[in-house]
Amino acid sequence: MSNQLAFYFDASACSGCKACMAACKDRSDLAVGVNWRKVIQYGGGGWVPDPLDPRYPIPNNVYSYAVSVACMHCENPLCADVCPASAITKQADGTVLINTDLCIGCRYCEWACPYGAPQFNEGTGQMTKCDFCVDLQAQGLNPACVDACVMRALEVGDLDELRQEHGSIDAIEPLPLANITKPALVVKPHRHSSPSGQGAGRINDPFAEEV
Amino acid sequence: MELREWALIAYSILAQMSVGAFLILGVVHFAATRKAGMEEADRLSDRVLVAIIITLGLGMLASLFHLGSVANAPSAVTNFATSWLSREILIGVVFAVLGIVFSAMQWFKLGSFASRRVIAWITAVVGIALVYSMTQIYMLPTQPAWNNFATPITFFVTTLLLGSLAIGVALVANYAYVQKKNPDCADVQCELLRYVTRWIAVAAVVLVGIELVVIPIYVAYLVATGSAAAMASAKMMVDPYSLVFTLRLVLAFIGAGVFGVFLYQNATNPGQEKMMGYMAYGAFALVLIAEVMGRFLFYATQRGVGLM
Numbered sequence: 001m002s003n004q005l006a007f008y009f010d011a012s013a014c015s016g017c018k019a020c021m022a023a024c025k026d027r028s029d030l031a032v033g034v035n036w037r038k039v040i041q042y043g044g045g046g047w048v049p050d051p052l053d054p055r056y057p058i059p060n061n062v063y064s065y066a067v068s069v070a071c072m073h074c075e076n077p078l079c080a081d082v083c084p085a086s087a088i089t090k091q092a093d094g095t096v097l098i099n100t101d102l103c104i105g106c107r108y109c110e111w112a113c114p115y116g117a118p119q120f121n122e123g124t125g126q127m128t129k130c131d132f133c134v135d136l137q138a139q140g141l142n143p144a145c146v147d148a149c150v151m152r153a154l155e156v157g158d159l160d161e162l163r164q165e166h167g168s169i170d171a172i173e174p175l176p177l178a179n180i181t182k183p184a185l186v187v188k189p190h191r192h193s194s195p196s197g198q199g200a201g202r203i204n205d206p207f208a209e210e211v
Numbered sequence: 212m213e214l215r216e217w218a219l220i221a222y223s224i225l226a227q228m229s230v231g232a233f234l235i236l237g238v239v240h241f242a243a244t245r246k247a248g249m250e251e252a253d254r255l256s257d258r259v260l261v262a263i264i265i266t267l268g269l270g271m272l273a274s275l276f277h278l279g280s281v282a283n284a285p286s287a288v289t290n291f292a293t294s295w296l297s298r299e300i301l302i303g304v305v306f307a308v309l310g311i312v313f314s315a316m317q318w319f320k321l322g323s324f325a326s327r328r329v330i331a332w333i334t335a336v337v338g339i340a341l342v343y344s345m346t347q348i349y350m351l352p353t354q355p356a357w358n359n360f361a362t363p364i365t366f367f368v369t370t371l372l373l374g375s376l377a378i379g380v381a382l383v384a385n386y387a388y389v390q391k392k393n394p395d396c397a398d399v400q401c402e403l404l405r406y407v408t409r410w411i412a413v414a415a416v417v418l419v420g421i422e423l424v425v426i427p428i429y430v431a432y433l434v435a436t437g438s439a440a441a442m443a444s445a446k447m448m449v450d451p452y453s454l455v456f457t458l459r460l461v462l463a464f465i466g467a468g469v470f471g472v473f474l475y476q477n478a479t480n481p482g483q484e485k486m487m488g489y490m491a492y493g494a495f496a497l498v499l500i501a502e503v504m505g506r507f508l509f510y511a512t513q514r515g516v517g518l519m
Contacts, residue, residue, distance in 0.1 A: 040518065069518060078353065084296035085286040102286045105279020108296050114353045114517030125279030176517025180352055 004075065004094035005132060006159035006184035007146075008166055009068055011193055013153040016041055016066030023148030024070070027133065034119045036130040037070040037145050042174045042193075044201025063192035064204065067175065068154065070145065071096060071117035071130035072183030079109035079118050079129075087127075088118075094159070094184060095132045103127050114176035115183070132156075162186040173199030218276035220506045223345060224373070224499075225270025226303065227366060230338035231374015232263045232381070233310065235414075237335055239378060239407050246406065247399050249324065253317070254389060255403055259381040260314045266377075267307055299344035306341050309334040342370050353515050355436060356444035361429035365422065365509075369502050372418040372467060376495040379411040379474070383488045405478045408487060412475035415494060419467035423460060426505075440514045447512040459504040466497025 016039055024030070024037040043064030047057035077096045080088040087102035088109060098118070103126040109118040110127070118129045133143035137156070141147070146154045155162065163186055170185045171178040172193040178185075193199075236256055243252035275281055288304075291297040313330045316322050322330075346366045349357035386404050433445035448456045470493050477487035 038518075078351070081293040082296065082351070084288070084290050084294045084300065085283060086290040087283075087286070102283055102289075103280060104283045104287050106277060106287070106296065107279070108294075108348075110519075111513070111515065112351050112353055114515060114519065116518045120279065127279075174518065176353070180516075 002094075002158055002160040003092065004159040004184050005073060005137075006094070006157065006162050006186060007070065007072070008155040008157065008162045008186045008188075010151070010153040010166075010188040011065055011067055011172060011190040012188055013151045014039075014066045014068060014190075015151050017150060019148045019150055020068050020145035020154060023144040024130075027136075027144035028131070030128070031121050031123055034121055034128055036117070036119070036128070037068060038116070039066050039068045040174060040203055041066050041205045042199070042201055043204050044192075044199070063201070065190035065192055067172070068145070069115055069175070071132075072115055072181065072185050073130075073132060075182035075184060076180075078112040078114075078181050082108050082112045084108065095134060096129075097131055097134070098127055098129055100124070100126050114180055159184050159186070169195075171196035173197075173201060174203050215277050215279075216510055218273050219510060220503060222270045222274035222277065224369070224503055224506055225266055225273065227342055227345070227370040228373040228377055229263050229267035229270065229310075230306070230342050231370035231372070232259075232266070232377045233338050233374070234335055235371070235375045235378045235411070236260060236263065237331060239382070242410075243403050243407065247403055251399050251403060254400060255382065255385065255407075257317055258385050258388070259378065260317055262381055264307075264310050264314050267310060271303065271307065295344055295347040295350075299341065299348055302337060302341045302344050306334065306337045309337055342366055353517065353519070354513060355438050355441040355516060356433060356513050357509075359429070359432060361425060361432070364425050365429075365505070368418050368422050368425070369505070372415060372422070372498060373495075373502055375411045375414045375418070376467070376491070376498050379408055379415075379491040380495045382407060383491045387488070401484065405481070405484070405487070408478035408491065409475055411491075412471045412478060415467040415471040415474075415498070419463050419471070419498075422463060426460065438516065440516045443514040444512045447514075448508070452508055452511065455504050455508055459501050459508065462497045462501035462504070466494050466501060470494035470497065 018039045021035060021037050021039050025035060028036060030036060041064060045062035046060055048060040050056045050058045073094055073096045077088065077090055080090055080096060084106065085102045085104045087099045088096060090096050105125040105127065107120055107127065110120065118127045121128050136143060143156055146156050166186045166188055169187045169189060170183050172187055172189050173196055175196050177196050236259055240252050240256045243255050275284065278284060288297050288301050291301055309330065313327065313334050316327050316330060346363040349362050351358055382404055386400060389400060430445055430448055433441040470490050474487060474490040474494055477483040477490055
């Protein structure tokens with residue numbers, strides 16, 4: 001046991017359906033523009049002239065896969081380091097939570113986090129982020145996103161145990177390099193995914209802000 | 212850009228201008244004391260000191276508009292162990308308090324000259340620490356457009372450039388106030404004014420030279436690092452902000468460079484005090500606009516790594 005709760009995400013299984021995102025939004029009743037979990041479509045490849053008839057293009061290594069991203073409850077949470085108000089703290093179970101009694105809404109954590117996890121709620125003037133559904137976990141239930149996944153691509157558990165079971169990969173494209181914040185994440189790569197920083201693809205559906 | 216972002220621009224520019232003006236005024240006072248004695252030096256600078264404190268106060272007021280939840284503002288100083296933003300706010304408050312104490316001592320001639328000088332030195336060092344802490348706020352490993360040599364260099368150049376030109380304007384205005392009855396400019400104050408203005412003009416030309424060298428190197432550096440985020444920031448200087456980027460450089464060049472040279476000439480020859488005043492106002496206005504545009508670009512072209 002590492003006393004660090006973590007997410008496991010199976011990129012090889014994820015269909016990009018966004019049920020996790022919808023479940024998260026519903027469970028925490030998130031405002032428009034605030035999405036604690038996002039599903040990002042990443043892909044690459046292109047077209048080449050058909051060798052049989054160069055007038056026609058044919059697909060060449062075209063690929064696409066989805067990555068479901070929420071707060072990584074990092075081992076080195078940069079957001080908590082930079083928060084001037086001591087509003088973001090790492091709990092004993094490894095979760096990183098925001099105290100709204102202290103948050104001043106300066107949005108500095110937003111600049112620090114490479115996962116886009118802390119998000120501003122225009123209505124309250126404060127930052128919000130994934131709380132790992134701590135209330136559900138206290139009742140022995142899974143976070144809403146985990147239970148909503150039809151492909152069973154999401155799991156929650158102890159970081160060490162998840163690593164023993166699934167390996168220790170924590171950064172595939174388009175996730176940022178893991179050395180910045182040491183995310184509490186275990187990823188099973190998609191067959192087309194490259195390690196972070198080595199991909200030649202791009203994010204194909206920049207997340208729609210109006211959701 | 213919304214109000215909250217303009218609040219950041221206003222605060223950072225006003226705070227840096229206050230620190231720069233305080234430092235430059237210290238140098239001016241020192242030089243004027245050696246040339247004409249302490250009494251004349253005080254006449255030259257005491258009102259200006261009060262203007263600096265007011266500028267700083269306005270800046271700090273503007274910074275509150277940046278917050279989404281002003282009611283919790285007092286908690287913003289609690290995380291000084293790891294957060295440069297907490298440190299900056301603490302240092303800013305210390306600078307403001309020291310500035311007010313020193314201004315009061317100087318205005319009412321409280322304490323000995325030596326004790327006032329000690330307070331002035333401490334305030335100056337805290338001011339430099341304030342600008343340093345402002346640079347560190349932006350040195351985040353996730354922000355390649357900020358996390359490089361250009362942030363500290365440009366922040367300190369802005370501090371000294373705006374500071375010296377603001378002092379130029381303030382001294383001209385102060386002189387107009389002090390010498391309403393003596394427009395022919397034949398007294399010690401006028402001599403001091405011309406002497407100080409020459410050095411301010413020299414400082415402005417040198418500082419804008421540094422700025423005009425560093426900014427192109429900075430953009431080239433962003434392109435050379437090759438990270439997607441740095442490249443995105445560099446591209447934004449061309450599209451959609453090419454006009455702002457160009458104007459920012461041109462206005463700084465005209466304001467501090469061209470007006471600076473004229474300012475020096477006008478301050479060298481007695482009898483051109485009126486034109487010297489216009490040049491001082493013009494240089495300050497142009498450079499202020501250029502620096503505000505530069506700070507706008509600083510925030511507007513920021514692109515973080517990863518999924519921001």
